[in-house]
Amino acid sequence: MHWISLTLLSAFFLATADSLSKRYLSHYRPGELVLVRFGVAGMLLLPLLLWEPWPPLPPVFWGWMAVAMPLELVAMWLYMQAIRSSPLSLTLPYLAFTPAFNTLTAYLVLGETVTLSGFSGILLIVFGAWLLNLQATQNGSGLNILAPFRAITRERGSRLMLMVAALYSLTSVTGKGALLHVTPAFFGPFYFVALGTASLLLFASRDVSSWRALGRHPWAHLAIGACMSAMVVAHFYAIEHIEVAYMIAVKRTSLLFGMLYGAWLFKETGLLKNLVAGMLMVLGVFLIVM
Numbered sequence: 001m002h003w004i005s006l007t008l009l010s011a012f013f014l015a016t017a018d019s020l021s022k023r024y025l026s027h028y029r030p031g032e033l034v035l036v037r038f039g040v041a042g043m044l045l046l047p048l049l050l051w052e053p054w055p056p057l058p059p060v061f062w063g064w065m066a067v068a069m070p071l072e073l074v075a076m077w078l079y080m081q082a083i084r085s086s087p088l089s090l091t092l093p094y095l096a097f098t099p100a101f102n103t104l105t106a107y108l109v110l111g112e113t114v115t116l117s118g119f120s121g122i123l124l125i126v127f128g129a130w131l132l133n134l135q136a137t138q139n140g141s142g143l144n145i146l147a148p149f150r151a152i153t154r155e156r157g158s159r160l161m162l163m164v165a166a167l168y169s170l171t172s173v174t175g176k177g178a179l180l181h182v183t184p185a186f187f188g189p190f191y192f193v194a195l196g197t198a199s200l201l202l203f204a205s206r207d208v209s210s211w212r213a214l215g216r217h218p219w220a221h222l223a224i225g226a227c228m229s230a231m232v233v234a235h236f237y238a239i240e241h242i243e244v245a246y247m248i249a250v251k252r253t254s255l256l257f258g259m260l261y262g263a264w265l266f267k268e269t270g271l272l273k274n275l276v277a278g279m280l281m282v283l284g285v286f287l288i289v290m
Helices: 002-025 030-051 060-086 090-109 114-134 145-152 156-179 184-203 208-214 218-239 246-253 254-265 271-289
Strands: none
Touching: 002 060, 002 246, 002 254, 030 060, 030 184, 030 218, 060 156, 060 184, 060 208, 090 114, 090 156, 090 246, 090 254, 090 271, 114 271, 145 156, 156 184, 156 208, 156 254, 184 218, 218 246, 254 271
8 A cells, every 4th residue: 555655745744735835825816826836846856857767759749748737736826825814724724625626627628427435425525615615604693594604605715625636636637638648757747847837937937026926935845846746756656556546535635734734824713613524525435436
């Protein structure tokens, strides 16, 4: 079960990068955060990419890349806005909706129906989201079980992360399409070097102050970039040993690590309730992918 250890490491490093970004760089603009997350990680992964033998890259691979990269950049931009504006406990768990969105897109595009296990998983994810906003069930007129869902619409970070989850349901498909033509050990560094280059061209080329932002807090940038790099390496080496769906299900434990960070670093309240809700959402992901 070597892949489980690698996947848990990937989840831990992702949650650590999120927490460091919120703690030290929350005053950055979202585009500058994307630069740090993708740009610094891309620079750190460049030696690994140059060391790895390059396979032939057919035109279909570049087609998948052309679709995947804009979606990935937009998703990360929204992701950074979400964790800047709301508590980690009310943003990161909504990434669990990605496989739920995948079942919807599979039905609309491919006509695939949801199994009983998959439907049960979706219900667990929805119930976990309801539990996260349980305090909203009490209003002036008494108990209202629909209030938590309305609370999601009022929490900007939750709304943004739901959009991120929807985008990730698309990038999981486009990334898998590109990965079919290369090895995981090559694709991980290549993808992040390409994203780092694109983020530099997109965000830093329009505003010289973004370049100056990279010169501030160098140790925080390096730590975040190192966490993102470690996440990528662990992610794609894990994929070599197990199907992608199972690996992604385990990786969603990052939301639990994020909740622990939220309570530790940012004194976010309701840890027990949030962890129970997060564990229900992770269990829902397992039921969907299985």
